[in-house]
Amino acid sequence: MAVWCGDWPVRAWGVPPGQAAAVLVANRVLACTPAARRAGVAVGLRRREAQGRCPELVTLERDPAREARAFEPVVAAVETFAPLVEVGEPGLCAVGTRGPSRYHGGDEALVAAVHRAVQGALRGGTGQGGRGGCRVGVADGWFAAVWAARRSVPPLVVAPRGSAVFLAPLPLTSLDQPDLVEVLWQLGLRTLGDLAALPESDVLGRFGPAGVHAHRLARGDDDRPLDARRPPPELWARRTLDPPLERVDQAAFVVRALADELGERLDQLGLACTRLAVEAETEHGESLVRLWRDEGALHPAAVVERARWQLEGWLDGPAAVRPTGGLVNLALVPHEVVPARGRQLGFWGSETQTAERAARSLARVAALLGNEAVGVPEARGGRHPGEQYRLVPAGVVELGERTVGVVELPWPGRLPCWPARLVDPPTPTEVVDAEGVAVHVSGRAVLSAPPDRVRLEGGAWSAVEAWAGPWPVEERWWDDEARRRQARLQVVLEGGVARLLVLEGGTWGCTGTYD
């Protein structure tokens, strides 16, 4: 049984559904409220485009800790029905139903009860009128159950062994593997049913283990990896805490150390963890356990993230779920491990690999020079040479999945050809005519005399072989502080050296060289 609360990143902020709001990550919409969706905002849209479609949109930053904290009451509500609730991500959790459904008199009754309980937890969770609804679905495996929950507003129960039939009409994009899906799409497959109809051996031969995993999901089979097993207890990473932990920031170091310890032990055995329990014990003997799962194996950084979210949920959550004392024991227990195959580098994955390599080396350089010294370009648009693109720190963007975009809007006054080297601030420059008199530009954008020689600060005079301009640029004349008025002149000097000169405030400057 899966419980899904859609748009959780934005609902965690406690925004009422009637208000247009969106959570953005790296300038793209990650989730939005129904009101924003009605106005045309969609997941994946750029910030500007979203604001263009819906001007009253409130934009929020993503806050995973807040999401985890807000989700904790939901998990606690589900846990009253069955232990070992697995959390996929804040907003999505699942639990096995075999036992509890017998107790409650069938899946339908259980689902209705869970639905009621979760709705109650959501309503009580905030003082601002609740966080909207949830959806509940039951099916054979995790994947099918999640989609059963997502596809249907009233709780949906897929009959036992009916998962394949339920999944068949779903689009291929339901699989969370964009690269693989793209290849399959190009091969003409459109739905999960199409994929499930292929012989498994052919899928294995062509796409390797990742393909087989997708195939098993599409068939509605149990989606546990075939070679998953319960790991031996000596893998557990646990620590006794003295003094007891009461704040999350104290826990951060412990969690990191535990995650590294766990990662090291798994590495030695060539294993990777797909399901992890975060266990804690309080001074008063309360025991807290929460399971996290991830389709791909959890690497140490992901483990730290999950464990921190969980501790946030416990220690900073609403009073109903908060433990009564500090934590005295903390353990990371792998519940399911698979042999680590290293990174799966299929032929569709090589590009993300080069991006990762680049990101790693940039991170190293950023550590040496500081975050601001390492940038990647972002298109902005503008009529000045340096305005067309700006640099954003490489650390804040996802390198593999970005496109810089092209400045397409017509910017009146942009140059047909941009200088390859820019100078900011401009180098002071002297421009004189044949008599050696400084050249100036009149209010009607006319040169006082043809330029004859040019000298950059600290350089020698150089004869002008050809020139064009002046082109007046007047910007933001309505704004006293940002207004700019300048005249541009292109000159070609001896030896074919072309420079872009700018007259602003009565002085010439060189803003760029066509190097």
Place this chain on the structure above:
Amino acid sequence: MAALAERVRPLVLAADQLLPVVDALASLLPRGGLVRGQVTATASHAASPTGATSLAVALAAGAVSSGSWAAVVGVDGFGLAAAHDLGLSLDRVAIVAAPPPASWPTVVAALLDGFDLVLVGPPPRLAATAARRLGARVRERGAVLVQVGWPPGRWPEPAELAVTVEASVWEGIGQGWGSCRARRVAVAVGGRRGADRPRRGWLWLPDEHGRVTTAPAPDEVHELGGRPALSIVAPVARRPSRAWRTPANSGAPAASPAPRPSS
């Protein structure tokens, strides 16, 4: 399918691995591309002291559009708009500010680990041992280090591939009319290891559409830099336009005065 076949092709030795370059440059380079593990230098001749940056961008453009990543480090005022217009896909470009002299070799070495192409501006100073270590790193990683406009002697040994702008002529601009639209450059390619016989050619850098393409060699009159000889024999009849052309405007017979960019 061709693209797919290209991606799954078997591995070859590093020395045989070429990073592709745009067609116009492929015909000039001795191997038809940038050889992984080589130090490449772009420079400009003293008589025509510009063009090294555009040339480096042009060399990188082909590899970056076929999936390689490029880092630009210590190139002050690198013009992103110009680089984009020359065909460099900015999706896979990172810009690193000039590192202080002490950490310069470390930063460049770190970038060589992660990028196929590293475009570097001249360092304020560079010890010969650090340079040799970097050279070894380039070979080991199979990256291409492109030195953009370095003064001679800053790197202890001559670059394995040296591409130099020997002359450049702007077209589309005159005495108060037009604008810089296209540049015709004479490029000389030299170096060591199979590139020791210099090759020469003319390129548009950029052409009227901002791209890098092969330029026709300007007529001999222009190349010699002299005035056309006034002759009453055959050439006048064959090529009537030559007699009145002067070096200043001979490069752009077709270029009509370009409309001024409106503001």
